[in-house]
Amino acid sequence: MGKRRRHQPPFEVEITGLGKSGTGLGTAPDGAPVQVRFAPPGSRLHVVPAGRRKGMWQARRTAMIRPPVSVVPPRCGQFALCGGCQLQELGIEAQRVARTNKAMADIEAKGTSLADVQIHPTRFTDDTYNYRNKVELSFGVSRYLSEADHAKGFAIDGRFLGFHAAGRFDRVVDAPRCEIAQEPLNAVLKATREVLLPEEGPALYNVRDNTGFLRHLLLRMGVTTGEVMAVLYTATPLSNAEREAAMAWGEAISALTIDGATVTSVQWAINDGVADVARGATEHLWGEERIHERLGDVIFDLSATSFFQTNTAGAIVLYDTIGEALTSESRTLLDLYCGTGSIGLYLADRVDTVIGIEEREDAVQDARRNAVRSGVTATFTAGKVEHHLSSLAVPGAAMVVDPPRAGLHPKVALALATADADELVYVACSPASLGRDAAVLQAGHWKLTDLWTVDLFPHTGHIEMVGRFVRTNR
Ligand SMILES: C[S@@+](CC[C@H](N)C(=O)[O-])C[C@H]1O[C@@H](n2cnc3c(N)ncnc32)[C@H](O)[C@@H]1O
Numbered sequence: 001m002g003k004r005r006r007h008q009p010p011f012e013v014e015i016t017g018l019g020k021s022g023t024g025l026g027t028a029p030d031g032a033p034v035q036v037r038f039a040p041p042g043s044r045l046h047v048v049p050a051g052r053r054k055g056m057w058q059a060r061r062t063a064m065i066r067p068p069v070s071v072v073p074p075r076c077g078q079f080a081l082c083g084g085c086q087l088q089e090l091g092i093e094a095q096r097v098a099r100t101n102k103a104m105a106d107i108e109a110k111g112t113s114l115a116d117v118q119i120h121p122t123r124f125t126d127d128t129y130n131y132r133n134k135v136e137l138s139f140g141v142s143r144y145l146s147e148a149d150h151a152k153g154f155a156i157d158g159r160f161l162g163f164h165a166a167g168r169f170d171r172v173v174d175a176p177r178c179e180i181a182q183e184p185l186n187a188v189l190k191a192t193r194e195v196l197l198p199e200e201g202p203a204l205y206n207v208r209d210n211t212g213f214l215r216h217l218l219l220r221m222g223v224t225t226g227e228v229m230a231v232l233y234t235a236t237p238l239s240n241a242e243r244e245a246a247m248a249w250g251e252a253i254s255a256l257t258i259d260g261a262t263v264t265s266v267q268w269a270i271n272d273g274v275a276d277v278a279r280g281a282t283e284h285l286w287g288e289e290r291i292h293e294r295l296g297d298v299i300f301d302l303s304a305t306s307f308f309q310t311n312t313a314g315a316i317v318l319y320d321t322i323g324e325a326l327t328s329e330s331r332t333l334l335d336l337y338c339g340t341g342s343i344g345l346y347l348a349d350r351v352d353t354v355i356g357i358e359e360r361e362d363a364v365q366d367a368r369r370n371a372v373r374s375g376v377t378a379t380f381t382a383g384k385v386e387h388h389l390s391s392l393a394v395p396g397a398a399m400v401v402d403p404p405r406a407g408l409h410p411k412v413a414l415a416l417a418t419a420d421a422d423e424l425v426y427v428a429c430s431p432a433s434l435g436r437d438a439a440v441l442q443a444g445h446w447k448l449t450d451l452w453t454v455d456l457f458p459h460t461g462h463i464e465m466v467g468r469f470v471r472t473n474r
Contacts, residue, residue: 008028008030008052008057010048010049010062011029011046011047011049012045012046012047013026013027013028013034013036013044013045013047014026014027014043015036015039015040015042015043015044015068016041017041017101018041018098018099018102018461019033019035020035020461021083021086021460022085022086022087022459022460022461023035023036023037023039023086023461024036024037024038025041026045028049028057028059032052032057033057034047034049034056034057034059035056035057035059036058036059036061037060037061037083037086037166038080038086038089039061039086040067040068040071040087040089040090041090041098042067042068042070042090042094043064043065043066043067043068043071043089044065044066045064046065047059047060047061048062068089068091068094069094070091070093071089071090071091072088072089072090072091073089074089075129076088076178076179077176078162078163078173078174078175081144081145081146081165081173082162082163082165083166083173084163084178085180085460086461087460088459092128095459096122096453099453099462099463100122100453100463102431102463103431103453103463103465104431106430106431107431107432108435109432109435110432110434110435110436110439111435111436111439112434112435112438112442112448114448114451117448117449117451118449118451119451119453120450120451120452120453122453122454122455122463123317123452123453123454123455124317124454124455124458125311125314125317126313127313128459129179129458129459130179130180130181130182130183131180131182131314131457131458132178132180132181132182132310132311133185133220133222133293133308134219134220134221134308134310135178135181135185135218135219135220136216136217136218136278137162137163137175137189137216137217137218137219138161138162138172138216138217138276139159139161139196139212139214139215139216139217140160140161140172140204140205140207141159141204141206141212142157142160142170142171143156143158143160143171143174144165144168144173159197159198159199159204160174160197160204161174161192161193161196161197162174162175163175163178169207169276170207175189176189176190177189177190180458180459181219182221182223182261183259184221184228184258184261185219185221188219188230188253188258188263189217189219191252191256192217192230192253195245195248195249196214196245196249201214202214202234202242202246203242205235207276210274213234213235213238213242213245214232214234215234215235215271215276215278216232216233216277216278217230217231217232217233217278218230218231218233218304219231220291220302220304221261221291222294222300222302223293223313224293224294224295224312225292225293226260226262227261227262227265227291228258228261228262228264228265229263229264229265229266229290229291229302229304230263230266230267231266231267231268231269231278231304232267232269233269233271233278233279234246234268234269234270234271234280235271235272246283246284247268247284249268250266250267250268250284250286251286253286254266254286263287264287264288264291265285265286265287265289265290266287267285267286267304268282268283268285269281269282269283269304270283278304279305289303290302293308295316296346297349297374298342298345298346298348298370298376299370299373299374300340300342300370301366301369301373302340302366303362303366305362306362306363307339307340307360307363308340308342309456310456310457311457314456314464315342315456317454317456318427318454318456318464318466319342319343319346319347321454322343322347322400322425322427322466323346323347324452325425325450325452325466325467326350326398326400326423327423328422330351330396330397330398330421330423331351331396332351332352332353332394332396332397333350333354333397333398333399333400334392334394334397334398334400335356335357335402336356336385336399336400336402336403337357337358337385337401337402337403337404338356338363338367338380338402339358339360339367339402340363341356341358341366341367341368341380342370343400343427344376344378344400345367345374345376345378347400348376348377348378351398352377353378353379354371354376354377354379355380355381355391356378356379356380356381357380357381357383357385357391358380358381358382359382359383359384359385360382361382364380364381364382367380368380384409385403385408385409386409386411389411392415392416392419392421393419393420394421395420395421396420396422397421397422398421398424398425399416399419399423400424401424401425401427402427403428403433404429405430406430407433407434408437408440413437413441414440414444416441416444417440417441417443417444417445417446422471423468423469423470424468425466425467425468426441426465426466426467426469427464427465428464428465428467429462431465434467438467441469442469445472446469446470446471446472447469447470447471448468448469449468449470450467450468451465451466451467451468452466452467453465454466
């Protein structure tokens with residue numbers, strides 16, 4: 001094949017599938033793949049190339065020439081800027097097909113054939129909007145604008161609260177509301193904007209020179225209990241006016257009443273670090289430090305930092321699917337990468353004991369507290385799974401692994417490949433990692449027999465997966 005030209009004028013492209021993080025994929029006139037943001041599969045777009053990396057064009061959509069068959073109007077006012085929910089223009093069923101197809105292709109690309117694996121229909125909940133129980137927003141002095149708004153002369157500098165623009169650490173997409181967040185969280189967001197964003201309010205943090213006061217806002221909700229938490233992260237106040245503004249925010253938010261939900265935990269926390277993260281030491285607390293969520297019979301205690309699935313109804317569908325995938329009569333459930341213990345505790349009534357391993361000490365403490373409150377016999381160990389390989393040898397156990405996106409540590413995959421357990425269920429947020437790890441497990445004494453997809457994050461590029469492995473040497 002001849003050398004490909006690097007220059008590529010604007011062109012039209014058929015979007016045939018999904019790329020990374022919900023982007024659309026097509027083929028450029030020179031035959032190379034092209035990845036486009038906000039490009040629903042099934043559409044034909046006019047695009048302008050913005051560069052080429054590792055043989056793939058990155059291009060910007062300038063016009064939709066032909067919409068996909070199942071086109072729907074996006075609900076979000078920040079659509080095409082925020083980037084969190086790039087697939088809103090595609091009907092939800094078509095989205096699920098596109099996301100599932102990509103996940104299956106990613107698994108096979110890593111050497112795991114799905115030819116004789118039973119693929120179950122995608123599971124989902126009714127709420128395709130207003131499903132997130134947690135959002136993190138950033139205050140910012142520069143906003144990200146569309147080219148059209150830029151051309152209209154809209155100001156970039158000002159006082160904003162929203163989500164980070166993709167690839168722009170210093171710009172926020174101003175967000176009066178978030179369509180995928182639970183409505184009570186939008187009510188707290190609205191009230192926060194009214195109290196803190198007016199011109200006379202305290203200085204907003206500027207990540208370019210690390211100056212200013214207001215940094216982040218974290219909102220989370222126990223959907224089943226109606227308890228809402230709001231945390232305002234600021235730098236150390238440099239004046240009485242800043243301190244008073246934070247206190248006034250706390251008073252206003254803690255007094256908020258929202259249909260069917262109650263703000264029970266309001267916190268002001270200080271973060272003087274340069275890392276742009278919503279973390280910090282509590283300076284003032286109104287109400288309780290924690291909120292609660294209930295899944296089945298288990299009540300979960302959630303702090304500002306506790307890991308918890310961000311779609312509560314979706315988590316129940318996911319955990320029920322894991323329960324269905326576990327078919328043996330095992331009396332011990334090994335919950336690896338257990339976070340706050342949610343999978344093991346939710347399924348605890350099927351076994352005598354739950355053993356969990358998780359690297360984050362705070363999550364393990366949450367898991368222990370959750371177990372005691374729920375009356376479950378469980379042992380949770382803090383540490384990396386790869387440092388506890390001897391704990392994986394539990395004859396007759398049922399094992400559930402739910403690793404982060406990177407998947408299993410190679411030592412863990414090798415140890416599990418010949419582990420003396422009865423069954424193994426792999427929960428994956430990264431299909432590529434599942435594909436890579438499944439190849440190692442199948443080189444041992446496991447066989448992947450069933451695969452489920454669960455739509456936890458409508459309108460994004462994600463699809464959660466549950467794989468059932470059975471022993472082949474029995
Ligand atoms: C996808 S989350 C799963 C959490 C939990 N199973 C749930 O459903 O809520 C992955 C978890 O693995 C933990 N983790 C990441 N690397 C780890 C490691 N090497 N060893 C143990 N835990 C790890 C993370 O802190 C996180 O809680």
